[in-house]
Amino acid sequence: MIQTIAPRSLTLGHLYPDQLNLYGDRGNILTLQRRCQLRGINLRIVGLGVGDALAPDEYDLLFIGGGQDKEQAPVAQDLYEMKGIGLWAAIEDDMPVLAVCGGYQLLAHYYRPAEGPDMRGLGVFDAWTIHKGAQTPRCIGDIALRWNDQTLVGFENHGGRTYLGTTPPLGRVLKGSGNNAEDGNEGAVYRNAFGTYLHGSLLPKNPHFADHLIELALRRKYGQGTSPGEPGSLNGQFHPDTEDDHTSSPELQSDLASSLLTPLDDRLEWEAHASILERLGLHTEAAAALRNARDAVNVSLALS
Template sequence: MMSPNTTQQPLTLTLGHLYPDQLNLYGDRGNILTLRRRCQLRGIELRVVGLGVGDALAPDEYDMLFIGGGQDKEQAPVADDLHEMKGIGLWAAIEDDMPVLAVCGGYQLLAHYYRPAEGPDMRGLGVFDAWTEHKGTKVPRCIGNVAISWNGQTLVGFENHGGRTYLGTAKPLGKVLKGNGNNAEDQTEGAIYRHAYGTYLHGSLLPKNPHFADHLIELALQRKYGDRAITENDLFNGNHTNKAAEIGATVLELQKTTVSPLLTPLEDSLEWEAHASMLERLGLYSEAATILRTHKS
């Protein structure tokens, strides 16, 4: 373990924000603000680089990637650019276990295809073994607050999508507790491939789900720094015990806690109150009570 007096370069992460001008519905940019703030409070610098249409994606230059949602008319040029300019780099990043968060339209474009209500299919990258079909303008959209189970906990957010996504072999992000999820039919929400996460949860997602935000940050730190990130984050927060042993905890033990084994916990009472309030609105009173009881203690 490093001595408390050891001087090290500060931890830094670089996030590539794909299509910040085209895909930014329902305050999805708030996800990036949350990641930046949660890093800052731990002495970690998060650099954000916008990648628009025409920009290449060099995977070695980034540690995390984010792509938000947009309207159908905005997704068409993005779909073309994903294949022509960013597809190879994005695939390389995902196969190298870079954490990626794709919301709504971004999620759809990382599956096989999106079939809009009008016009030709938009070809996706096929990262997720899934596809999306719009049932037509006469079919009600999937709109409203939504809660899902994830990793033994809950995620909350807001969804608004006309397309219905169906999973092939892709693993869902979670099971719908209340709301529509992927298609309002099979209780699945989102999709996972390696460390890439697709979801319909706007809200923004990460401000009301600090545990998921920390999960993405932790994946990025572990991938870039390994045990050095564990030790330096402890030193920054005045805790000089070696946390590396905690990483050896069983998966079951980790699922029973909302505290990351790597990142020092933050004062998240407001975030958890917002999370619990959403659960209460959806009638999930037991889950809301558990959240408040856990985080007050």
């Protein structure tokens, strides 16, 4: 008897797709969808607008993008009153959540705009945001940060300054402003929830981070392989601080083979990543990204 293996599937909840959609943030959704499709994973996208409740058991990933202050006020109220309990339950159950810019701010304790009352956040991140007024320059431009032993790149454009309490940052700024242009932190992390100011959009230029979110969702749903944080759990990510060519390494091949995700040919993605690093004068990091582009092809061919 031939046993058929059911295809893997995930459901992504896209919070406020009509209100919070600045600076190409929808490209993050398209990237997740495409990278799943190339691996035979069905990613269903469900929009959650104002007035919609969030039932955590119906989703495997959540995304919330950025918007202007005038759009954030009604969203902040709805997020707190309609979706807060469900979102908290999802996050405490280790559901992967990506929150960009305005969405990031609304998952902290509060956002204090330049004018008007504070907007209450959910307090997922022990953080708060203050807009210091038009006299304070915006944090705008290309940005690169150190995430674990790799780099993340993107574009930031925010007037608010975010300050962290006990919550650890997503990464440390290499070039750019980050949370507040003062302390070198960028973003925030709580369990599998990630807040960041990186637009640009984030996931098309950072395939390793996109795959990290997908694999977290797969491991949570299907319970396969190693736990997040164990060797090999990040889809065979390459370590650009290491100079050796790892494509023939038995250890790396083993890590990749045990991953839930088949390696893809990410040459274009890594070249786009490297171009931002070059523009920022981060030549060593750009060279590492180009090695990733080469290695992605070699490993993809080796495992095909």
